[in-house]
Each structure stands twice: as structure tokens, then as C-alpha cells.
Amino acid sequence: MSAMVIDERDNVAVALSNIKRGDKILVGIGEKFMDIVAKSDIPLGHKMAIVRIPKGGEVVKYGAVIGRAMVDIEPGEHVHIHNVESLRGRGDLAKRVK
Amino acid sequence: MKRFMKFQGFVRKLGVGVRNHVAVFCTVGCSAYVARKIVETNPRARAVIHHQGCCHVPPEIAYVEKILINLALNPNIHSALFVSLGCEGVSAEKVADAVSRYKEAEVVRVLDDGTSGAISRGSRIIEAMLREAERVKREEFELSEIKLAIKCGGSDFTSGIISNPVAGKVADMIVEGGGTVIFGETTEVIGAEHVLADRAINEEVARKVYRVVEEMERRIIATGFDMRGGQPTPGNIRGGITTIEEKSVGAICKVGSTKLVDVVEYGELVKQRGLIFMDSPGREPEVLTGFAAGGAQITLFTTGLGVPQGYPVMPVVKVSGNPETCKRLHEHIDVDLSKVFYGEESIDVAARRVLNEILEVASGKPTKAELLGYDETVEIYVKGPVI
Numbered sequence: 001m002s003a004m005v006i007d008e009r010d011n012v013a014v015a016l017s018n019i020k021r022g023d024k025i026l027v028g029i030g031e032k033f034m035d036i037v038a039k040s041d042i043p044l045g046h047k048m049a050i051v052r053i054p055k056g057g058e059v060v061k062y063g064a065v066i067g068r069a070m071v072d073i074e075p076g077e078h079v080h081i082h083n084v085e086s087l088r089g090r091g092d093l094a095k096r097v098k
Numbered sequence: 099m100k101r102f103m104k105f106q107g108f109v110r111k112l113g114v115g116v117r118n119h120v121a122v123f124c125t126v127g128c129s130a131y132v133a134r135k136i137v138e139t140n141p142r143a144r145a146v147i148h149h150q151g152c153c154h155v156p157p158e159i160a161y162v163e164k165i166l167i168n169l170a171l172n173p174n175i176h177s178a179l180f181v182s183l184g185c186e187g188v189s190a191e192k193v194a195d196a197v198s199r200y201k202e203a204e205v206v207r208v209l210d211d212g213t214s215g216a217i218s219r220g221s222r223i224i225e226a227m228l229r230e231a232e233r234v235k236r237e238e239f240e241l242s243e244i245k246l247a248i249k250c251g252g253s254d255f256t257s258g259i260i261s262n263p264v265a266g267k268v269a270d271m272i273v274e275g276g277g278t279v280i281f282g283e284t285t286e287v288i289g290a291e292h293v294l295a296d297r298a299i300n301e302e303v304a305r306k307v308y309r310v311v312e313e314m315e316r317r318i319i320a321t322g323f324d325m326r327g328g329q330p331t332p333g334n335i336r337g338g339i340t341t342i343e344e345k346s347v348g349a350i351c352k353v354g355s356t357k358l359v360d361v362v363e364y365g366e367l368v369k370q371r372g373l374i375f376m377d378s379p380g381r382e383p384e385v386l387t388g389f390a391a392g393g394a395q396i397t398l399f400t401t402g403l404g405v406p407q408g409y410p411v412m413p414v415v416k417v418s419g420n421p422e423t424c425k426r427l428h429e430h431i432d433v434d435l436s437k438v439f440y441g442e443e444s445i446d447v448a449a450r451r452v453l454n455e456i457l458e459v460a461s462g463k464p465t466k467a468e469l470l471g472y473d474e475t476v477e478i479y480v481k482g483p484v485i
Contacts, residue, residue, distance in 0.1 A: 014259070044338075045254055045256065046338040047338065062344075064290070066340065079340070080335075084340050086326055086340075086342055086343060087341075087343065088288045089285075089329070090319065090325075091320065091321045092324040
């Protein structure tokens, strides 16, 4: 197993090793497993999408919403600050509204 | 098991200490130099150096005085010397008077004696205090006398799945044993406030949770910036944490599963037993000072990246579930949780190991940070302007 899903409601898995683009990844979800081909390099501890997350869609980890997709994210893609934004403490958004 | 749950501490008028320190405080940043020099003359004393105490609006001067009083009342401190410049906003007399109702407290003033005069007078005072402190011996106490603070810092992806869940079990064991667990870091409740509010003992405490988190978020939003990069920190981001919500949800499990008894202000003396939330920022010097002022004897500190901070008058026990960190930075880590990462040890077994370490530290075993002398992580959290 080289990635694990923490809560079965999650749409991302956590990489348990340094994953390279093109690697076939065995993802553990509780007692079950699924195969996903990595679409990007994913460093140890970083997140990988396990399903398609459309632009504006919620990113879910620990069974909780941790942010919003800024672009469409495909299964196997690295999920991080380049494609996910926070919904909280966003002074920049408040400023734009003004 | 019963015997294993006890520790050897120092009886005080307020609580039980796990250390027997003579502490030298500066009452204002401008007298820090002299406080440090006094401790250099006798390094068995501890310098508590902050940079506040002057040029605040008046309510905040009173607030800094309150924090200094509460800090000095920490049960790990046997007696306290306050080093005043002599012209600052904070009243060293007022602070020392309040502390002297519970323990010996003295004042030296740099503008009275001059720098070298204040150093030699301070040095004589701490020498007498250290002698007096030697007379106090450790006695046996129950787990219920433990007031543990819990913090996570230098978090990475292992914090949310290994060290924080282990800390949560430790918190449960202490609260179930009749003790107290304090946590803070209001910023890291943003996105996880519902988890805490659902566990509040009553509606009022639940409302307090939402109120302090809202206030913190309002101050962040008022800056006009996205806080990412400030929180989560660049180190967190490198470690795989993308948003504050992700950091918060991963952080909140460190407080365990017992009821939330109260939400207290920053640096407020914690009198209740059970699980307590102290409104505070996440930054180490401020949050550790808040915990020590709250009366915490020890802080349990979970870390993925292996950060080293200790505190001059409160042992900080570092635990990590990142095997690479535990290997490379073993001089910072008190309890290695790598076995949990590899699935060779359960969270419950690891938590008992951590609790055992906490009780040993409470009985006098030095922490890694104490051995390194890494203890300058001190600051008082002020919200108002410096004027």
C-alpha cells in the first residue's frame, strides 16, 4: 500500500511514500484497496485525488471539508496549494468584495 | 498500574510543581539584558525573557501585569525575582506584591542601582532564593494533580494521523484520572469549531468556542490577505498540509474525546479540572507562555517536523510520528512514535508510553529541550498597538 484514505467519505488519499508520475498506486480504504495511476509526482505525506473533483468542488479529508478545488482535478493528481484554496481566513476575498 | 500513575512533585500554595525553579523575570523588554546577566551569575536560576510591559494602552498594561503574576504563580516556580527598568508602564511592585501572597518575590530596578549594581544585587537575591528552594523536597502525588497542556507545532501529515491521536488518548487518560488538560491555538480551531462546540458541557461553553474563533478569524480577515503562508506555515505546506481547515481538523484530535469544560482567556489561571480551551494564537512563544500562566506544569508537544522549543519554567515533552524526523532529530524528540507509523504499535499502547514519560518528567527526568537548554521560547501575546 503506498497511499491511504483516512475516512471513507474522503476524496483524497495520503501518499505513504514518494510517488512518481505513472506509478501504479495501491490505495488503502479501511479494509479495501483500489488501484490508481499517479498523474503527477506526489511527495510523501501529500494528497492525491482518488476521484474526479470538479472546479469549485469540496475537497474532503478526515471526513471534513478542507477546501475547494480551483480547477478540475483528475484521479491520481497531486492535490495541494496549486489547485485547492481555503474557505477560511480569506481577507483577500473580503477585500475584493469591498 | 496504580503506582505507575503517580509522580513526585513539589507542594505549593497553588497546585503541585514538577520543577523547583527560581525564576528571574524582566517586567519590560528593556530590562531583559539585566535579567539575563543575573541568571548568568547563577545558571541554576531560569531567565524568563519577554518583550512587552510598556507603551500599551492602559487596559493592556494591566493585562501584561496579570500575565506576569500568573506566570510567576506557576507551581514549577519556587520564588521569583522581577527585574524592572524603573520607568515602564507595568508596575513591578504590584506584580511582586500579588505573587508574594503565595511565594517569595523580590524586585530590582535598573534605574535605581545602575546596570552593574542591579546585576550584583539580583545575583545575591537569587543565591538566597536557590538556597531556600533546596529545602523543599519532592512528595508523591496522584495523576489528578497533573495539569498538562497540549500543543502541536511543526506539523506535517503524520501529526494528524499519528502524534495527535496519541496525544488525544493521553488527554483522555489524564481527564479520566481527575486531572486537567489545557489546549489553545484558536487559529487551528478555524474549520473544526463544530467538533469542539459539539463536545461543550453546555450551551454557554459552545457559544464561547464560536465567539473566540470568530474573533480570531475577523482579525485575520481585517488584514485583507489570505492567511495561507502565515497559517498553515511554509513548513506545514512542505509537509503536505494545504489549508488551515486541513491543519485544524488534523490538530483537533489531540485534545481527546472528553467533554469541553470551559473556554478561558489567554494566560488566565485555570482553576477547573477536565478539558479546557485557552484562547491563544498558534505561535510557540505566546502559546507556551499562556499555558505556563494558566498553571500547566508540563506541555505535551506533538511535532512532525521535529521542532526543538522548550520553555524556561515548564518542561516541554516532544513526541513525533514521523520516522525520518525521529531518526534525524532524535536530540529534539522525547518519545519516538515511529512504531505507530509502521503499524507495529497501537495508538493506545503508544499513549500509555507517552503518559509514562510525562509522569517521569513530572518526577524530575529532564526533557530533551531541558538537556539542550533550548528555553528562550517566551512571549506575552498582546492584541493592541505598541504606542
